[in-house]
Amino acid sequence: MAHTTLPGFRDFYPEQLAERAHVMRAWREVARRYAFMEYDGPPLEPLDLYTAKSGDEIVGQLYNFVDKGGREVALRPEMTPTLARMVGARANSLRKPTRWFSTPQLFRYERQQKGRLREHYQLNMDIVGESGVAADAELVACAIDICRELNLTSNEVVVRVSDRRVMHAYLAALGIAPDSFEAVLGVADKLARQPRAISAEKLAAAGLNVDQVERVLDIPHATIDTVEFAISAASGVGIEHVQELRNFFDYVAQLVPGGEAWLQFDLSIVRGLAYYTGIVFELFDRSGEFRAICGGGRYDNLLDAIGGTSLPALGFGMGDVVLTELLRARNLLPSMAQTVDYWLTADDDIPVLRVMSEAASLRAKGFSVEYALRRQSVSKQRKAAITAGARNIVHLTNSTATDSSV
RNA sequence: GUGGCUGUAGCUCAAUUGGUUAGAGCACCGGAUUGUGGUUCCGGGGGUUGCGGGUUCAAUUCCCGUCAGCCACCCCA
Numbered sequence: 001m002a003h004t005t006l007p008g009f010r011d012f013y014p015e016q017l018a019e020r021a022h023v024m025r026a027w028r029e030v031a032r033r034y035a036f037m038e039y040d041g042p043p044l045e046p047l048d049l050y051t052a053k054s055g056d057e058i059v060g061q062l063y064n065f066v067d068k069g070g071r072e073v074a075l076r077p078e079m080t081p082t083l084a085r086m087v088g089a090r091a092n093s094l095r096k097p098t099r100w101f102s103t104p105q106l107f108r109y110e111r112q113q114k115g116r117l118r119e120h121y122q123l124n125m126d127i128v129g130e131s132g133v134a135a136d137a138e139l140v141a142c143a144i145d146i147c148r149e150l151n152l153t154s155n156e157v158v159v160r161v162s163d164r165r166v167m168h169a170y171l172a173a174l175g176i177a178p179d180s181f182e183a184v185l186g187v188a189d190k191l192a193r194q195p196r197a198i199s200a201e202k203l204a205a206a207g208l209n210v211d212q213v214e215r216v217l218d219i220p221h222a223t224i225d226t227v228e229f230a231i232s233a234a235s236g237v238g239i240e241h242v243q244e245l246r247n248f249f250d251y252v253a254q255l256v257p258g259g260e261a262w263l264q265f266d267l268s269i270v271r272g273l274a275y276y277t278g279i280v281f282e283l284f285d286r287s288g289e290f291r292a293i294c295g296g297g298r299y300d301n302l303l304d305a306i307g308g309t310s311l312p313a314l315g316f317g318m319g320d321v322v323l324t325e326l327l328r329a330r331n332l333l334p335s336m337a338q339t340v341d342y343w344l345t346a347d348d349d350i351p352v353l354r355v356m357s358e359a360a361s362l363r364a365k366g367f368s369v370e371y372a373l374r375r376q377s378v379s380k381q382r383k384a385a386i387t388a389g390a391r392n393i394v395h396l397t398n399s400t401a402t403d404s405s406v
Numbered sequence: 407g408u409g410g411c412u413g414u415a416g417c418u419c420a421a422u423u424g425g426u427u428a429g430a431g432c433a434c435c436g437g438a439u440u441g442u443g444g445u446u447c448c449g450g451g452g453g454u455u456g457c458g459g460g461u462u463c464a465a466u467u468c469c470c471g472u473c474a475g476c477c478a479c480c481c482c483a
Contacts, residue, residue: 007474060407061481078483106483111407114476122483189437272482295483319483379440393442 008110010116013192018336020121023320023327024103026149034142036101041082043105047072049081052306063107063118075107079124080299080315081306087128088307096129096311113321124153125296128303128313133244136279136298136314137251140263143283143294144256150323151332154261156310157293161281162269163245164297166227169238170267173231174215180206189270190220202286220268224249227267241278248279275299281316285326293326294318341367343385345378346396355396 033192064074065247102124127135138358147157183206187199203213228242271280280297296316304310346355359369372381385393
């Protein structure tokens with residue numbers, strides 16, 4: 001083979017493109033129902049759009065190079081900086097809250113694994129300019145509705161929800177020093193994947209006592225009631241965020257039929273360490289065989305940091321790779337077989353011009369039409385029509401055209 | 407970037423302890439057959455066994471390197 005794709009990049013044969021289109025159709029359809037407007041930006045951006053926020057170490061993860069004009073550039077690894085710039089430039093004139101979505105192809109220079117390539121398409125949905133939890137609920141409801149649109153149910157998918165402020169309040173209630181929060185969040189993020197003993201060791205190294213270590217290790221099992229009780233039993237600081245979270249759960253349950261079945265309170269959801277400020281969430285398949293299919297949350301300070309405008313914002317990203325893998329595993333990808341509305345067959349003595357004129361008139365009516373592009377026996381033509389998935393075969397003879405449905 | 411496993415046709419797999427021109431099914435193309443649901447038969451293209459070295463009379467098989475894939479770290483989407 002002379003050429004192959006670069007590692008982590010994909011050729012989309014018609015079958016794969018049909019799968020991608022199936023997913024993206026669901027994204028757009030649900031986004032429309034939630035009144036989001038589509039936008040896009042350039043796939044290639046100045047490198048410093050990304051380094052400014054995250055520092056130079058992120059360059060190792062970027063597809064970056066110097067262009068012919070000597071500019072440091074990078075293929076976009078995420079959409080949020082672009083969104084921040086665009087929103088920042090028109091912050092004052094945009095109707096708030098602003099509901100925008102995009103389906104960019106994103107790039108990342110990392111070793112590929114299952115569900116993780118160097119390129120993928122990712123739905124990004126963001127709401128800008130609303131600080132109340134109704135916006136968070138709207139966004140999560142939308143993510144759930146996308147799953148429902150793709151015929152996934154709460155039996156297959158769970159939305160794990162946490163809140164940075166509740167987490168901080170809970171850790172404080174456990175008597176853990178704020179200096180240790182970052183280390184604790186890092187451990188909490190990995191509780192499911194990392195041996196308990198190692199987590200315990202790291203927590204002890206972060207300065208937690210034996211009791212605190214146990215409580216942190218149990219965070220995945222902590223319910224909203226136990227967390228609320230612990231916080232009010234301590235100083236009560238941050239208790240209002242627990243109530244907001246309760247409202248959030250109620251709202252989602254109202255927005256999506258059977259919504260509560262999808263939701264699960266789980267403080268161990270961390271979503272990286274950096275910029276989230278409030279509710280954060282991730283969608284997982286319940287079997288645990290795939291990585292997260294969607295993740296997002298509230299980032300009220302980010303637009304200020306990047307776009308120079310102080311606006312509350314929240315959003316999520318949902319990639320096509322894991323989602324498609326899950327749909328395939330659950331047998332939820334529709335049949336992608338090619339179909340043709342009409343396949344014209346003709347006897348030997350029918351001039352090709354007549355077949356073409358027949359095809360043209362059917363096509364003018366909006367049907368998809370195929371026919372033999374060279375002389376072939378009738379049986380050959382029929383065979384070709386059947387393998388092409390023709391819904392109707394029209395046979396042209398010297399007397400009349402016979403329409404036989406297949 | 408680190409470590410482990412894997413690598414034969416488009417796909418799924420064969421090839422007896424290393425032993426002649428690396429095979430089969432499916433798919434694809436061609437021909438015949440069948441007067442209707444993708445039948446049956448015949449034929450064809452397509453592999454320098456990922457690539458490059460080494461050991462050997464002889465390598466798909468053993469060794470090394472490299473590339474690629476999978477998995478786990480790292481990191482995150």
